[in-house]
Amino acid sequence: MSGLTKILDIENLNVSFYSDSVKTKVVKDISLEVYDGEILAIVGESGSGKSVAMKSVMDLLPVYAKVSADRFLFEGKKFLEIKGKEKRQILGNDIAMIFQDxxxxxxxxxxxxxxxxxxxxxxxxxxxxxxxxxxxxxxxxxxxxxxxxxxxxxxxxxxxxxxxxxxxxxxxxSRPRLLIADEPTTALDVTIQAQILKLLKNLHETEKMNIVLITHDLGVVASIADRIAVMYGGRIMETGTKDEILYNAQHPYTKALLKAIPGTENGKKCKLEPIPGSVPQMKDMESGCPFYSRCEHAGEACLCEFGATHDYSDTHKSYCMNDLKQLNERGA
Ligand SMILES: Nc1ncnc2c1ncn2[C@@H]1O[C@H](COP(=O)(O)OP(=O)(O)OP(=O)(O)O)[C@@H](O)[C@H]1O
Ligand SMILES: [Mg+2]
Known part of the structure; x- marks a missing residue:
């Protein structure tokens, strides 16, 4: 992806909520980019931090939230440092957000x-x-x-x-440069959902509007996204182009997510398999891999440390403590 202009460029974003002096970190060291001319989908189960991460871009978090990042650039501007009129102008004109309801x-x-x-x-x-x-x-x-x-x-x-x-x-x-669409079709029936997605794709092309599409449904992104970031427990677990994620997923969490939607494993029809267990509370997963308690391949190391980076291509990265090559060769 080198050479393309980055509209949004975030490195190591952290968001914590403070309540009665208890700190809960809900977004942990996430890095993501939105390139000019693309639709990026952020996918993950409920509570994984998708909305909080994007609300930090829109300045929509409550006062008891603390946002920090090593880099947070919108069209090259240091976004977290911009305040007052300039910030309002960017948020009013250049970025727009639509919600589920x-x-x-x-x-x-x-x-x-x-x-x-x-x-x-x-x-x-x-x-x-x-x-x-x-x-x-x-x-x-x-x-x-x-x-x-x-x-x-x-x-x-x-x-x-x-x-x-x-x-x-x-x-x-306002002809925004970036539209953040947070579960825009979740409340709609399937036919209307498809129409709205088609409309977004069409506007993306005709209005040159870059889009971040937040969804819990991998099926939704299949129709319109260029790239996908998979989030879980406040972390990004895997990122890649749509094809890399849908047809060559490497991370155990992404694979489990794919098995939980009808007929998508390597493009073939397959049995629907719910991910065992439930999403743990944020306070229970301060360190280590958030998928630890639900992952059949988890070992001791996963409890203490979040995943090592595995690079598969310029665009495809996965974060896991396991030797994914070995796991995938074993067909796990
Ligand atoms: N205003 C808030 N105050 C305190 N905690 C919050 C607040 N907003 C979100 N959280 C917590 O942050 C975590 C991430 O929430 P977030 O809304 O980003 O999840 P999500 O991935 O968008 O889920 P969903 O698919 O249900 O919309 C959750 O544990 C949630 O309870
Ligand atoms: Mg949400």
């Missing part, structure tokens, strides 16, 4: 058109009339039929999928 982001007593017009005028100097015609165009662009009529309706008159389209239209108002 679009209803909470919309004011139930405000018409859809007013949401959009307000948002457009916040980012662009234009009259209400101009903003209104741009809002209609935006709704059209995200596939909402009869946009003039829809502008006058309230959020409760929209279905879940349509509300998510509205939020995507709102995010587009």
């Amino acid at each position: 679009p209803m909470t982001a919309l004011n139930p007593v405000k018409k859809i058109g007013d949401h959009l017009i307000e948002n457009i005028r916040r980012h662009n100097k234009m009259s209400k009339k101009q903003a209104e015609s741009l809002a209609i165009e935006m709704l059209e662009r995200v596939g909402i039929p009869s946009p003039e009529k829809r502008m006058k309706q309230y959020p409760h008159e929209f279905s879940g999928g349509m509300r998510q389209r509205v939020l995507i239209a709102m995010a587009l108002c």
Whole structure:
């Protein structure tokens, strides 16, 4: 990936929450990049730290959260050091985030058109009339039929999928360089989910919008991601291109995750296998590999230390204390 421009460049990001002077580290030494022109998916089970990691980019964490990193660059700027007006400008214009439940982001007593017009005028100097015609165009662009009529309706008159389209239209108002989509389709049924993913892919191409897609569902990323980072217990366990992760996964956790989705092991149909055990509490996994208690290959070393780095290609890395080559040769 050398030579490509990095939009987001994070090295050793840590996030801890403080409560009654107890510190819980929920994101641990994660490093990730978003290259210009790509869709990066962050995948992992509930509680693995996906949202917290990306909320640190949006400055959306509560005051009792402490964020630190060896490097945290957005378009080359030292992001953690930028404050005040400059930060607000970047967060308002260059980065946008959409969430799983679009209803909470919309004011139930405000018409859809007013949401959009307000948002457009916040980012662009234009009259209400101009903003209104741009809002209609935006709704059209995200596939909402009869946009003039829809502008006058309230959020409760929209279905879940349509509300998510509205939020995507709102995010587009500032023409962001980076869109962080946090489980944008989880609350939707399968058909609508596919439509929203298609829309995101389409906007990624036409608007040149880079996307970080957060999901717990590897099946979702298969359709649109370029690269995948697999997270568990606040750590990144494996990263690679979509094909490297889906067809050549090396880490025991990624393999277990793949077996837990229908018909994906090496592209062949296979039996669905749930990952045994449950996600441990963050406070229980301060050191060592967070997958320790659920991993059939875990040894003593995994309890004390997080994985050694295994490089498989320029883009494919896995973090595990085991000799993965040996494990994989044994067919484990
Ligand atoms: N505001 C908060 N205060 C304290 N702890 C938090 C807060 N937000 C998240 N956490 C904790 O941080 C850890 C990571 O949470 P996070 O929301 O990032 O998980 P996630 O991977 O996004 O999961 P999900 O798929 O359920 O959204 C969890 O243990 C969670 O309980
Ligand atoms: Mg989340």
